[in-house]
Amino acid sequence: xxxxxxxxxxxxxxxxxxxxxxxxxxxxxxxxxxxxxxxxxxxxxxxxxxxxxxxxxxxxxxxxxxxxxxxxxxxxxxxxxxxxxxxxxxxxxxxxxxxxxxxxxxxxxxxxxxxxxxxxxxxxxxxxxxxxxxxxxxxxxxxxxxxxxxxxxxxxxxxxxxxxxxxxxxxxxxxxxxxxxxxxxxxxxxxxxxxxxxxxxxxxxxxxxxxxxxxxxxxxxxxxxxxxxxxxxxxxxxxxxxxxxxxxxxxxxxxxxxxxxxxxxxxxxxxxxxxxxxxxxxxxxxxxxxxxxxxxxxxxxxxxxxxxxxxxxxxxxxxxxxxxxxxxxxxxxxxxxxxxxxxxxxxxxxxxxxxxxxxxxxxxxxxxxxxxxxxxxxx
Amino acid sequence: xxxxxxxxxxxxxxxxxxxxxxxxxxxxxxxxxxxxxxxxxxxxxxxxxxxxxxxxxxxxxxxxxxxxxxxxxxxxxxxxxxxxxxxxxxxxxxxxxxxxxxxxxxxxxxxxxxxxxxxxxxxxxxxxxxxxxxxxxxxxxxxxxxxxxxxxxxxxxxxxxxxxxxxxxxxxxxxxxxxxxxxxxxxxxxxxxxxxxxxxxxxxxxxxxxxxxxxxxxxxxxxxxxxxxxxxxxxxxxxxxxxxxxxxxxxxxxxxxxxxxxxxxxxxxxxxxxxxxxxxxxxxxxxxxxxxxxxxxxxxxxxxxxxxxxxxxxxxxxxxxxxxxxxxxxxxxxxxxxxxxxxxxxxxxxxxxxxxxxxxxxxxxxxxxxxxxxxxxxx
Numbered sequence: 064x065x066x067x068x069x070x071x072x073x074x075x076x077x078x079x080x081x082x083x084x085x086x087x088x089x090x091x092x093x094x095x096x097x098x099x100x101x102x103x104x105x106x107x108x109x110x111x112x113x114x115x116x117x118x119x120x121x122x123x124x125x126x127x128x129x130x131x132x133x134x135x136x137x138x139x140x141x142x143x144x145x146x147x148x149x150x151x152x153x154x155x156x157x158x159x160x161x162x163x164x165x166x167x168x169x170x171x172x173x174x175x176x177x178x179x180x181x182x183x184x185x186x187x188x189x190x191x192x193x194x195x196x197x198x199x200x201x202x203x204x205x206x207x208x209x210x211x212x213x214x215x216x217x218x219x220x221x222x223x224x225x226x227x228x229x230x231x232x233x234x235x236x237x238x239x240x241x242x243x244x245x246x247x248x249x250x251x252x253x254x255x256x257x258x259x260x261x262x263x264x265x266x267x268x269x270x271x272x273x274x275x276x277x278x279x280x281x282x283x284x285x286x287x288x289x290x291x292x293x294x295x296x297x298x299x300x301x302x303x304x305x306x307x308x309x310x311x312x313x314x315x316x317x318x319x320x321x322x323x324x325x326x327x328x329x330x331x332x333x334x335x336x337x338x339x340x341x342x343x344x345x346x347x348x349x350x351x352x353x354x355x356x357x358x359x360x361x362x363x364x365x366x367x368x369x370x371x372x373x374x375x376x377x378x379x380x381x382x383x384x385x386x387x388x389x390x391x392x393x394x395x396x397x398x399x400x401x402x403x404x405x406x407x408x409x410x411x412x413x414x415x416x417x418x419x420x421x422x423x424x425x426x427x428x429x430x431x432x433x434x435x436x437x438x439x440x441x442x
Numbered sequence: 443x444x445x446x447x448x449x450x451x452x453x454x455x456x457x458x459x460x461x462x463x464x465x466x467x468x469x470x471x472x473x474x475x476x477x478x479x480x481x482x483x484x485x486x487x488x489x490x491x492x493x494x495x496x497x498x499x500x501x502x503x504x505x506x507x508x509x510x511x512x513x514x515x516x517x518x519x520x521x522x523x524x525x526x527x528x529x530x531x532x533x534x535x536x537x538x539x540x541x542x543x544x545x546x547x548x549x550x551x552x553x554x555x556x557x558x559x560x561x562x563x564x565x566x567x568x569x570x571x572x573x574x575x576x577x578x579x580x581x582x583x584x585x586x587x588x589x590x591x592x593x594x595x596x597x598x599x600x601x602x603x604x605x606x607x608x609x610x611x612x613x614x615x616x617x618x619x620x621x622x623x624x625x626x627x628x629x630x631x632x633x634x635x636x637x638x639x640x641x642x643x644x645x646x647x648x649x650x651x652x653x654x655x656x657x658x659x660x661x662x663x664x665x666x667x668x669x670x671x672x673x674x675x676x677x678x679x680x681x682x683x684x685x686x687x688x689x690x691x692x693x694x695x696x697x698x699x700x701x702x703x704x705x706x707x708x709x710x711x712x713x714x715x716x717x718x719x720x721x722x723x724x725x726x727x728x729x730x731x732x733x734x735x736x737x738x739x740x741x742x743x744x745x746x747x748x749x750x751x752x753x754x755x756x757x758x759x760x761x762x763x764x765x766x767x768x769x770x771x772x773x774x775x776x777x778x779x780x781x782x783x784x785x786x787x788x789x790x791x792x793x794x795x796x797x798x799x800x801x802x803x804x805x806x807x808x809x810x811x812x813x814x815x816x817x818x819x820x821x
Binding site: 066068070073074075076077082085089090091092093094095097098099100101102103132133134135136138139164165166167168169170172173261263268269270286287288289297298299300301302303304369372373375376381382383 | 445447449452453454455456461464468469470471472473474476477478479480481482511512513514515517518543544545546547548549551552640642647648649665666667668676677678679680681682683748751752754755760761762
């Protein structure tokens with residue numbers, strides 16, 4: 064049976080262009096790019112080319128790109144570094160929104176810092192005024208995501224917020240892990256100090272991610288013990304994965320590819336939403352307009368998420384529900400709780416570079432049947 | 443020109459069996475192994491199979507294996523966790539040897555802990571009595587490497603030490619990153635609580651490493667924000683790389699392969715040493731007998747390391763000098779300093795699974811010429 068993989072927002076298949084770029088680094092000497100011999104210098108060149116491609120996609124300078132293994136590590140690095148660089152002797156204050164990824168919430172929670180969590184409206188949108196009202200003289204860091212990983216809502220007021228935090232000398236970290244590669248990210252124009260991105264959510268390899276660090280911001284390293292990444296992240300660079308990251312970024316940067324893929328994704332998810340919401344008791348969560356093009360969140364009345372997932376899976380359709388990283392237990396989503404909606408009955412289909420209209424058709428056909436059957440069982 | 447890559451101890455080329463195992467996960471759906479749909483469950487199975495293979499090679503239980511991106515991250519996780527789990531309100535005490543990798547030294551240095559550095563003898567060997575003398579009632583962690591990454595000396599008294607630390611309720615972390623895959627590592631028999639290993643130094647992929655955590659030891663996570671690795675390391679699993687790690691481990695576990703490769707490596711490095719030490723003013727550093735089979739360290743009188751490296755490189759031979767992670771600057775090696783030898787004039791050739799006797803011949807022929815020319819220039 065052919066399958067429709069509609070879970071790109073969890074992880075996207077690797078783009079063929081990325082794999083092709085990686086293969087020479089999976090079959091060659093594989094030298095450490097920090098070595099002075101020719102083999103090392105060759106991998107160094109590949110690594111720096113990848114850095115330039117990633118910077119190019121994201122409107123950053125190459126030197127602003129600190130490669131990490133995961134978006135989660137990038138987020139940990141941002142929060143750890145911002146707290147560690149605060150004045151010694153003063154317990155710093157950190158602001159986050161209630162709908163950040165668990166990597167942000169848990170990094171803040173374990174930091175030696177006071178934490179203020181700013182709420183959101185019913186569409187997961189944070190108000191700039193609420194963030195500003197949370198600032199204190201000892202605030203070291205503000206975390207606001209570019210777009211939500213579960214409901215897709217884009218935080219449209221980020222640039223306005225960045226102007227305010229910059230004026231106050233407070234670092235702004237933007238988690239763009241769900242957004243990068245799906246909507247334009249211009250780190251320079253955004254005005255943020257720190258920005259987390261990950262490759263595997265837009266068809267780059269797993270094991271490749273980055274923290275963008277604005278020029279002039281000195282951030283103590285989170286992973287210590289080596290001078291890699293200009294002493295901002297220790298440990299041998301995963302050159303094959305980072306080369307793949309660069310190739311995926313380069314593909315999206317060329318020929319208006321990002322905009323074209325986003326337009327296809329938007330049409331596909333619009334069709335998904337229309338079909339799903341034609342079923343009684345199904346509604347769309349998050350902002351229906353200012354949202355990521357490739358993911359939508361559906362609230363399904365009267366049935367639990369897990370049997371819906373399994374029913375769709377039996378019909379060859381892979382989708383996800385709930386929070387991006389509380390997967391195994393299908394725990395209630397803190398994002399949906401913060402929005403004030405029932406967290407147990409949500410579904411998150413998402414599309415990507417490899418999604419065909421036939422994949423969407425499989426969902427459109429299977430979804431009403433699965434919901435109908437489950438409701439009939441329940442009645 | 444054919445090249446002789448004699449820098450396996452920095453990073454080894456990927457084994458073909460590892461690449462072959464990885465390819466299906468680089469070309470398939472690439473689903474998140476935390477997802478409940480079929481695609482996610484398939485990657486979960488692959489991940490757990492890899493864990494079992496890695497555990498098998500290292501004499502650990504699969505559940506004792508916490509996958510990380512790098513050996514450096516594994517070391518950071520060990521040190522962070524051991525300090526974080528100490529009694530709150532008490533600043534804990536940590537012991538390390540002077541010849542640990544910079545990942546251990548810097549992790550200890552930035553921890554909220556008192557640090558005692560135990561010295562070594564001229565062959566980089568630490569005495570159990572010296573480690574025990576450094577213990578205090580508030581000691582939370584002792585770090586001793588399995589074998590040195592620069593001179594190859596094996597710490598033969600680790601099992602004896604483990605018995606003592608266990609009896610005192612102090613965690614013992616063994617950094618086996620340089621050793622794993624080259625000498626047998628039996629985590630269960632060793633008696634250590636924590637053990638760091640990395641794949642890329644024995645022909646596994648970059649981006650794959652592990653911290654072994656003894657059953658019953660609860661270690662707070664270093665990278666937070668997700669329940670992966672049984673809530674011991676957050677962030678999406680790099681399934682292709684970890685599958686490659688598993689395949690490399692499985693290859694070494696079968697048919698006595700590790701012992702056979704070690705025997706070839708020992709013969710090759712013995713030949714390297716004999717040829718090099720036939721040149722006047724060249725001596726071997728570290729323990730000539732109880733050493734890793736695949737790497738040797740040479741002290742070269744009267745010439746700096748960098749021109750030797752470059753001279754060998756021009757003749758097609760890639761070797762390394764100095765500390766494994768202070769590469770770009772060719773900084774003086776703290777390991778050699780601790781041994782009381784001149785740190786500026788050392789060379790570290792290393793062999794691995796792909797090294798041929800012809801590669802060794804290239805070194806054997808080039809080395810005396812390069813040294814001779816450099817000394818002639820200097821005279």
